[in-house]
């Protein structure tokens with residue numbers, strides 16, 4: 001087998017493993033992010049319910065203060081009327097106005113109270129959702145963190161290994177490999193099956209197939225990848 005091919009095949013296997021690791025890392029990171037997002041979302045939901053409750057309480061307080069003020073005003077008018085102070089007509093007008101306004105504020109305060117029940121239920125639901133999201137993160141988070149560390153460690157180790165393998169290649173092979181690796185979706189090598197390149201389905205001429213079997217380095221005319229035989233890959237990994 002061509003000595004370059006003998007170094008390129010393990011490098012390609014290494015790059016495949018690195019690609020898998022990258023996918024797995026992305027997958028784990030997505031799961032970690034989803035756990036965090038669920039907590040953040042539940043926190044926001046709870047905060048919104050609490051803000052709404054505070055708003056309703058403040059509004060209700062405003063109405064009760066106003067009710068107290070109007071009741072005092074109405075009492076004043078009533079006692080003036082009872083004791084015959086001032087104009088009876090003016091006192092009656094004031095009582096009527098107070099009654100009407102009291103009615104409005106009492107209705108509004110009641111509505112606030114009803115809304116507070118609803119928002120209170122929403123707050124309870126949000127608290128439960130937050131507790132659930134936090135429990136899930138507490139249960140799954142450490143495992144995912146450990147998995148992420150393990151994958152990232154392997155990735156770092158393989159990157160070092162890859163670096164030294166790439167540097168060990170002759171400069172022109174190095175350049176071609178790196179170029180193919182970036183331009184051909186991470187696969188610089190393709191296996192020849194029958195008479196075709198498995199990466200691009202290009203039919204490889206007999207002469208080139210023969211060269212490959214003779215152990216020479218052969219490039220696919222279709223995609224530019226280096227070709228190898230399954231038996232060569234097996235010989236390298238064995």
Ligand SMILES: [Zn+2]
Nearest residue numbers: 197200220223
């Ligand atoms: Zn090809």
